[in-house]
Amino acid sequence: MPNNSMTASDYPIAEKWPEDVKGSRGKPLPALTMEAVIDGSVTIEDLRITSCALVNQAQIASSVGRHALAKNLKRAAEMTRLSQEQVMEIYELLRPGRADSKESILQVSKKLREEQQAILLAEFLEEAASFYEMRGLFRKRY
Amino acid sequence: MNQKNGANRWKRFEDWDARPLRLDKFAAEDPENGFAAFHGAADPKPTLGLVGNRITAMDGVQEEDFDMIDAFIANYHIDPVIAKEAMAIPSEQLARMLVDMNVPRTQLTRLARGLTPAKLAETVAQLNAMEIAFAYSKMRARQSPGNQAHVTNAKDDPLQLAADAAIAVALGFDEIETTMRVARNSWSNALACCVGSTVGRAGTLFQCSSEEAEELEIGMAGFTSYAETISVYGTESAFIDGDDTPWSKGWLTAAYASRGIKMRCTSGAAAELLMGFHESKSMLYLEARCLCLQRGMGSQGTQNGGIDGAPLASTVPGGVREIMAENLIAVWLDLECASGNDARHSESDMRVAAKVLPYLIGGSDLICSGFGSILKYDNSFNPSSFNGEEIEEFLVLQRDFEADGGLTAVEDARSLDLRRRAIDALAFVLKDLQLAEATEDMKRSVAVASGSNDTESFAPREVALISDKINQNGVTVIDVIRSLYRGEFYAEAENLLFLVKLRVSGDYLQTSSVVRDGHVISAINDPNNYTGPGTGHRLTEARRKELAAIRDVLDRDEVLRAEAASKVTEAKSIRYQTMGPAIIGKNVKEIVVGVSPGFGSKIFRTLAGHRLSDVLAALKTGIEHGHGSMRLVRLWHTADTSFLGLSAARLSGSGLGIGLQSKGTAVIHQKNRLPHNNLELFSNAPITTLKHYEKLGFNSTVYAGGDLPDPIIVPTKGEALGARFHARVALTYAIETAMTKDDASPEDLEITFLEVR
Numbered sequence: 001m002p003n004n005s006m007t008a009s010d011y012p013i014a015e016k017w018p019e020d021v022k023g024s025r026g027k028p029l030p031a032l033t034m035e036a037v038i039d040g041s042v043t044i045e046d047l048r049i050t051s052c053a054l055v056n057q058a059q060i061a062s063s064v065g066r067h068a069l070a071k072n073l074k075r076a077a078e079m080t081r082l083s084q085e086q087v088m089e090i091y092e093l094l095r096p097g098r099a100d101s102k103e104s105i106l107q108v109s110k111k112l113r114e115e116q117q118a119i120l121l122a123e124f125l126e127e128a129a130s131f132y133e134m135r136g137l138f139r140k141r142y
Numbered sequence: 143m144n145q146k147n148g149a150n151r152w153k154r155f156e157d158w159d160a161r162p163l164r165l166d167k168f169a170a171e172d173p174e175n176g177f178a179a180f181h182g183a184a185d186p187k188p189t190l191g192l193v194g195n196r197i198t199a200m201d202g203v204q205e206e207d208f209d210m211i212d213a214f215i216a217n218y219h220i221d222p223v224i225a226k227e228a229m230a231i232p233s234e235q236l237a238r239m240l241v242d243m244n245v246p247r248t249q250l251t252r253l254a255r256g257l258t259p260a261k262l263a264e265t266v267a268q269l270n271a272m273e274i275a276f277a278y279s280k281m282r283a284r285q286s287p288g289n290q291a292h293v294t295n296a297k298d299d300p301l302q303l304a305a306d307a308a309i310a311v312a313l314g315f316d317e318i319e320t321t322m323r324v325a326r327n328s329w330s331n332a333l334a335c336c337v338g339s340t341v342g343r344a345g346t347l348f349q350c351s352s353e354e355a356e357e358l359e360i361g362m363a364g365f366t367s368y369a370e371t372i373s374v375y376g377t378e379s380a381f382i383d384g385d386d387t388p389w390s391k392g393w394l395t396a397a398y399a400s401r402g403i404k405m406r407c408t409s410g411a412a413a414e415l416l417m418g419f420h421e422s423k424s425m426l427y428l429e430a431r432c433l434c435l436q437r438g439m440g441s442q443g444t445q446n447g448g449i450d451g452a453p454l455a456s457t458v459p460g461g462v463r464e465i466m467a468e469n470l471i472a473v474w475l476d477l478e479c480a481s482g483n484d485a486r487h488s489e490s491d492m493r494v495a496a497k498v499l500p501y502l503i504g505g506s507d508l509i510c511s512g513f514g515s516i517l518k519y520d521n522s523f524n525p526s527s528f529n530g531e532e533i534e535e536f537l538v539l540q541r542d543f544e545a546d547g548g549l550t551a552v553e554d555a556r557s558l559d560l561r562r563r564a565i566d567a568l569a570f571v572l573k574d575l576q577l578a579e580a581t582e583d584m585k586r587s588v589a590v591a592s593g594s595n596d597t598e599s600f601a602p603r604e605v606a607l608i609s610d611k612i613n614q615n616g617v618t619v620i621d622v623i624r625s626l627y628r629g630e631f632y633a634e635a636e637n638l639l640f641l642v643k644l645r646v647s648g649d650y651l652q653t654s655s656v657v658r659d660g661h662v663i664s665a666i667n668d669p670n671n672y673t674g675p676g677t678g679h680r681l682t683e684a685r686r687k688e689l690a691a692i693r694d695v696l697d698r699d700e701v702l703r704a705e706a707a708s709k710v711t712e713a714k715s716i717r718y719q720t721m722g723p724a725i726i727g728k729n730v731k732e733i734v735v736g737v738s739p740g741f742g743s744k745i746f747r748t749l750a751g752h753r754l755s756d757v758l759a760a761l762k763t764g765i766e767h768g769h770g771s772m773r774l775v776r777l778w779h780t781a782d783t784s785f786l787g788l789s790a791a792r793l794s795g796s797g798l799g800i801g802l803q804s805k806g807t808a809v810i811h812q813k814n815r816l817p818h819n820n821l822e823l824f825s826n827a828p829i830t831t832l833k834h835y836e837k838l839g840f841n842s843t844v845y846a847g848g849d850l851p852d853p854i855i856v857p858t859k860g861e862a863l864g865a866r867f868h869a870r871v872a873l874t875y876a877i878e879t880a881m882t883k884d885d886a887s888p889e890d891l892e893i894t895f896l897e898v899r
Contacts, residue, residue, distance in 0.1 A: 011666045014647035021647045032643055034636060037623055044364060044618045047642050049402035057648045060666060065252060066476060066653060068218060072392075072440020073651065076399030084362060087397050088355050094390035096382045121396075128389035131213050135378070137387065 006056045007063035013056055024048035024080070051077040071120070078118035094128055096137050105129040162489040169457040176420030179411075179455065179464035180267045184422040188261035190229045195222040201260040209378040211431055214388035215259065218438030224256030233261060237268040240277040240474070243674040247281055251476040255437075259430035262474065266467045267426060271500070274466045279504030280672045281473040283443075283665035284654035285679050287505035289548030290480060291315040291515035293335055294522035298327040299599045300334035300572070300608065301565050301580055301588040302520075307338025308564035309557060310515040311346045313533070314550040316656035317368065317480075319512050321351040321522050324602065328352040329617075330609035332365040337571055337622065337634070338564040344637035345657030347404065347650070351523075354394065361403040364619025364642050367650070368404035370445045370480065370511070374435050375409065376428030379419035392439040402645030404655060406443035406478060407436040411464055412451030425455055429468040433475050442653045443478025445511045449485060456487040462497055469506075478654035478665070480511030486525045494527045495539070503545045505679050507654045517593035530593070540689045544681060551692050561589045563634075570629035571622055575615075578608045701873045708746035708753070715897045716755035718742050721890035724775045727795035733770045733842045734799040735761055736790030736888070738781040739881035741804045745874055748806025749827040749867050752835075759899055760832040761800065764839025770796070770846060772839070774893055778886030781878040784818050787811030793888060796846035800838065805874050806830055810842045821845055822853050828867050830856050 001020040002010060010016050018029045023046035027036075036042040058073035079087060090108060092098055099105050105125050113122035132138055158164060173183035191199030197216040198205045208216065231253070239245040254262065269277060291310040295302045303320060310318045320335045322328055332350040339346045347367045350360050360366050372394050375381045381388070391407070398405035409432035411425035420428070429446070436444050448455045448465040455461040465482060472479040483498045501509045513536070514521040514529035521529060528536050533549070540547045552560075565588055569580040578600065587598045600608070611617075619642050626635035644650050644662065655664035672678030681689070727734065735758070742754050758774070765772045777789050783801045787809035790799025794813070801809040806827030809820045822841060824830045837854045844851035 008666050011652065011664075012647065012649035012662045014644070014649050015661070023646050029643065029646060032639070032646070034623075034627065034639055037620060037639060038627055042620070044620050047364060047402075047620075047646055049400070049645055049648050053402075053646065053648045054399065054651075057651050061652060064666060065248070065255075067221070067255075068437050068440045069442055069653065070440075071218075072396055073399055073648075075396040075440070079396050079400035082400070084359070087400070088358070091354070091390060091393050091397065094387060094393050095385055096387055096390075124389065124392065127217070128387070131210055131389070132387070134213075135210050137382070 005063070006059040008060060010056070011060050013053070013060075021053060022050060024050055049080065051080045054080065075120045075124060078116070078121050081116050081118060090125070094125075097139060099129075099132070099138060101138050102129045102133045105132070162491070163493070165489040166493070167457060171459050173424070174422055176415040176422060177458050178424045179458050179460040180424055180426050180467075182422055182424030182427055185263070185424050185427045186260050188229070188233070188258050188264055190220070190225055190258055192222055192226060197222065197225075201258050210388055211376070211378055211381065211435060214392075214438055215431065215434045218440075219255070219434040220258065221255040224252060226256070228253040228256030229258070229261060233265040234268060236265040240265070240281065240470070241269065241273045243280065243672070246673060247670060250281065250474060254474045254476065259434050260427060262434070262471050263424070263427045263430040266470050266474075269467070269470075271463045271466060274463065274470050275500035275504050278466065278470045278473060278500065278506070279678070280670070281470065282504075282506060282670055283473060283476060283478055284507050284656075284663065285668045285670045286658065286663060287546050287548055287679060288316040288508050288656050289314070289510055290317040290319060290508040290512040292512040292521055292523055292526060293318045293320050293338075293515055294322075294331075295516060295520040295594040296323060296522070297594045297597070297599065297602060298323050298331060298605045299588065299594060299597060300330050300568060300605065301584060301599050302591065302594055302597055303331060303334035304338030304564040304568035305561035305588055306516050307335040307348075308341035308560045309552065311339050312342050312552045312557065312560050313515065314548055315346065315513070315515065316548065316658075317347045317349070317508060317512075318515075319349045319351055319370070323522050324606060325352065327605050327609045328356055328360060329612040330605050332360045333571070333612055333617070333622065334568055336365045336619070336638070337568045337626070340626070340634040340637040340641070341564045341567065342560055344640040344660060347641075347656065358394075358397060358401065358403075361398070362401055363617070365622075366403065367641060367644065368406075369398055370406045370408055372405060372441070373408045373413075374432050374439075375414055375417070375419075376423070376431040377414050377419045377421050379421075380414045380417045383417055383419060388435055388439065395439045395441050399648070399651055402648055402651070404650050405441065406445055406480060407439065407441045408445040408449060409433065409436065410446055410449030410451045410482060411455035411461070411468055412448065416451055416454055425461075426464050426467055430471050433468070433471050433477065437475045437477060441477065442651065442655075443480065443507070444472050445480040445482070446472045447479070447482025447484075447511075448487065449482050449511070452482055452485050452487040456493075462487075465497075466500060476653065476665075478507045480508035481506040483510040483527045484512055485523070486527050495535075498527055499539075502539055502547045503543050505546065509547055519595070520593045534692070537692050541692055544686060544689065546679070546681060546685060546689065550688050554693070558589060565589055567626060567629065567631045567634050570631065571625045572608065574625040574628060575617060575621060577611050578604060696869045696873065698873050698877075701870060701877070705744065705746055712742065712746040712753055712755055715753060715895065716742065716758070717894045717896060719892040719894070720776070721892050724793055724888040724890045726793050727773060729771065729795040731770045731843075731846070732773050732795045733765050733839070733846065734773045734775050734790040734794035736775050736777045736786045736793070736799055736801050737891070738786060738803045738878050739776065739778055740781075740878040741776065741802070744877055744881070745804035748804070748830070749871065750806055750830055752806065752832060754804065755895065756832055757802070757806065757835050758893060759895060760835040761802075761839040764836040764841075765843055767836075768840045768843025770843035774891040775888045776891050777888050778881075778883050781875065781882055783807045783809045783823070784811070784820060787820055788813070788815070788817050789888065791815075798842050798846040800842055803827075803875075804878060805871060808835065808838060810838060810845060812845065824854075824856055826856050826858060826863055828863050829858060829861065
C-alpha cells in the first residue's frame with residue numbers, strides 16, 4: 001500500500017496492490033480462490049467491499065479531478081458500516097412524504113454521527129431535512 | 143375521363159402513407175406546452191451569483207427560491223472555485239472549444255464543474271449535429287467504445303435467458319441487462335442471466351432492472367454487478383411524482399457503491415413532458431439539470447439520451463439533435479455515458495440507422511443502453527433501436543465504416559454450442575439447488591429457438607416458484623459458484639468467481655468501467671486522449687479483421703467453386719466444339735452470337751442462375767422463329783458486352799449480332815454503329831428470363847429485315863441489383879478479362895445440345 005493517498009497510477013488496485021485489497025473479513029484478494037470457495041472458507045462476506053477500498057477509490061477519483069464521485073465513494077465508505085436494513089430504511093425515509101417532520105430525519109442522522117461515525121452521511125441527511133422543510137415535503141402523500 | 147384518372151390526390155401520397163414512417167406521429171413545436179427541444183418558453187438565461195464560495199443565485203433563481211434540484215446542483219455540482227472563471231467565458235467560445243481538437247478534454251471537463259445547467263445547454267445548443275457528434279467523440283470518458291445488451295424474454299424463461307445471455311457475451315457486449323414481465327420473477331431472471339453470462343468469457347457485467355430495494359438485494363446476493371435504474375428528473379414536481387428526491391437518489395447512489403456494485407443514473411429528454419411536469423422548459427435545459435444533478439450526486443455515469451422518452455423527444459423538430467446534445471453535456475460533465483439508442487424511436491429503419499450512426503462512428507462508452515440481443519417480441523423493455531432481428535445489420539455497419547460498435551459476429555456452429563452449454567449449466571444449478579428440473583425436451587427446444595414463441599420450457603407459474611425459492615432460501619452467488627463446480631462447469635465457476643471478486647477492490651466503481659480480457663478498463667487507465675487524427679480510439683489490425691469477418695463473404699475461390707459445380711451439369715447438356723477462325727458470313731439471314739472468352743469453359747451460369755446452354759437454346763429458338771439462323775462465335779479480344787455485340791455484328795452476314803457475356807448481359811448490335819450506340823441491351827442479367835432471351839433472338843431478326851420491333855423491356859421491381867450481384871459480377875468478369883488476348887481472332891463454335899429440348 002502506498003504511503004500517500006492513492007492516485008491513478010495505483011489503479012486498478014486489484015492488480016497493483018492485490019495483497020492489500022481485502023474483503024470484509026480481512027481475506028486478501030489472492031486468498032479468494034476457487035478451492036477456498038469450495039471448501040467453505042470463503043463466504044459471501046469475504047466478497048464485500050470494505051470502507052478502506054472505497055476510500056482508496058475515492059482518492060484515485062480525486063487525483064483525476066472527479067471530486068463529486070470521490071465524495072460519493074467516501075459516503076459509501078461510511079455506509080459499509082450500515083446494515084442492509086438500515087440502508088433501505090433510510091432510503092425509504094428520504095423519499096417524499098415518508099418522514100413527517102424534520103426531527104424524524106435528524107434523529108437518524110444523530111445516530112449515524114454518534115453511533116456509527118458516519119459523519120458525511122449524517123451531514124447529507126441534515127441537509128436533506130432542511131431542504132425538505134423548505135420545500136414542504138413533510139406532508140403525507142397518499 | 144375514366145374513374146381511375148379522376149382521383150384528386152397525387153397517388154404518391156398513398157405510397158408514402160403505406161410506409162412504416164407514417165406510423166410515427168410527429169408533433170408541432172409548442173414551447174409553452176413543453177414541446178421544444180432547445181428553446182423552451184421558460185428557459186432561463188445562464189447566471190450565477192457568487193458571494194465568496196456561496197451560490198446566491200443560479201440561472202435566474204435566487205437562493206431563497208431554489209427548488210430541491212437547484213439547491214442540490216448548487217451544493218454538489220457547482221465548484222465555486224472554478225465557477226467564476228468558467229461562467230465568464232462566453233458560450234460561443236465554449237462551443238468552439240468543444241469542437242477544437244487542440245483543446246484537451248480535461249480542460250473542458252474542469253470548466254464544466256463551474257457551469258450552470260443553463261450555460262451548458264446554451265453552449266451545446268450552438269453546435270450543429272455534426273459538431274455535436276464530433277465533440278461527443280472527443281469528450282467521451284473512456285477511449286475504447288462498448289455496448290450493452292438487453293436479455294429478456296416474453297415468458298421469463300430462465301433456460302432461454304441463460305442461452306441468450308451466453309450469446310450476448312459471445313457477441314461482445316460489455317454489459318447485459320434483464321428485466322421481467324412479472325415482477326416476482328426477478329430472482330429467477332437474475333440467476334439465469336448470471337449463469338448464462340459466465341459461458342465463454344469472464345467479465346461481462348450484469349444488471350437486473352427491478353424495484354429499487356429488490357434490485358439492491360439481488361446485487362447484495364452477488365448475482366448482479368451493476369445497476370442503472372436510478373432515475374432522476376429535471377423538475378421538482380416530476381421528481382416527487384417519481385417518488386424520490388435528489389437526496390433519496392443520492393443515498394441510493396452511495397448505497398450501490400457501498401456494496402461494491404457499479405451504478406449509473408438514468409435520465410433523458412421528454413421524461414418530464416411524459417410525466418406532465420415540464421414547467422414550459424426545453425428538453426435540453428431540463429436534461430442539463432438532470433445531468434448536473436447526477437454529477438453532483440457522485441454517480442460515475444449516466445444512462446442518457448432520450449431513453450424511454452426518445453420516441454417522444456423525436457416527435458419535435460430537432461428532437462434527435464437534442465438527444466445528441468444532452469449526451470454531449472453528459473460526457474462534458476465527465477460522466478460515463480450509456481448513450482440511449484435504446485427504446486426504438488421510430489418505425490422507420492432509416493430513422494433508426496441514421497440516429498445510431500454518430501455513436502457508431504464516434505464511439506460511446508455504451509453505444510446502446512441496451513441493444514436488444516433478443517427478438518423484438520421478447521424484449522421486456524419494449525423493442526430497442528436494434529434487436530435480435532437486426533444484429534447482422536449492426537455488424538455490417540461496423541464493417542462498412544470500420545467503426546467499433548463493440549460487437550463481433552458469432553459463428554453458426556459455435557452459437558449452438560454456447561447456448562447448449564449455458565442451458566446445461568443453468569439446468570444443473572436449478573436441479574442441484576433444488577429449485578426446478580428441466581427436461582431434455584425443454585433444453586433442446588430452447589437451444590435452437592430464435593425466440594420464446596419457439597420454446598417449450600418452464601410455464602410462467604413454475605418460474606415464479608423458482609424465483610420465490612431463490613429468494614426464500616437465501617441463495618447467493620457463492621452457492622451458484624459451488625454448484626457450477628459440482629456440476630463440473632469449472633470454467634463457468636471460475637468466470638463467476640472472477641466477476642464477484644471485482645466488487646472487493648471496487649475498481650469498476652471508477653468512471654466508465656468495463657472488463658476487457660480479464661482487466662478492468664475505465665476512464666482512469668483507458669482515458670480518451672483524442673487530440674486529432676492519429677489519436678484517440680483507433681482500430682487495431684486484429685480488431686479490423688474481426689469486424690470484417692461477417693458470414694457469407696464472397697471471394698474468387700467461392701465463385702470458381704460454384705462454377706465448378708455448374709460445369710458438371712453443363713457437360714451433360716451442351717458440347718462446344720471450336721471450328722477455327724471465324725470469317726465474315728455471307729448468309730443474310732444469319733445472326734452471329736458473340737460470346738465472351740470464358741463462356742461455357744470457365745463460367746457456366748448467368749447471374750439469374752440460367753445454365754448458359756439454356757440461354758443459347760432460347761436465343762436459337764427466337765432467331766429461328768424469325769426465320770434466321772444462329773452462328774456462334776467466341777471472341778477473344780474483349781469481354782465487354784458492347785464490343786462483343788459489335789464484333790459479332792461485323793462478322794454477321796446480316797450485319798446484326800448479339801453480344802452475350804457469361805454472366806448473362808446481352809446486347810443486339812449492328813455493324814457500322816458506334817460501340818455504345820446499340821439497338822437493345824439487357825443490362826440487368828439477374829432478372830432476365832429465358833423468355834427475354836428468346837425475344838431478343840427474335841428481335842434481332844426483325845432488325846435484320848430492316849424493321850423496327852417492339853423493344854423488350856425487362857421489368858424491374860427496383861431491386862438493388864448492384865448490392866446483390868456486383869461482387870460476383872466483378873469476380874466473374876475479372877476471370878473473363880484475364881482470358882482476353884489483344885490480337886486474338888474470333889473463333890467459330892459449333893454447339894450440340896445433349897438434352898431433348
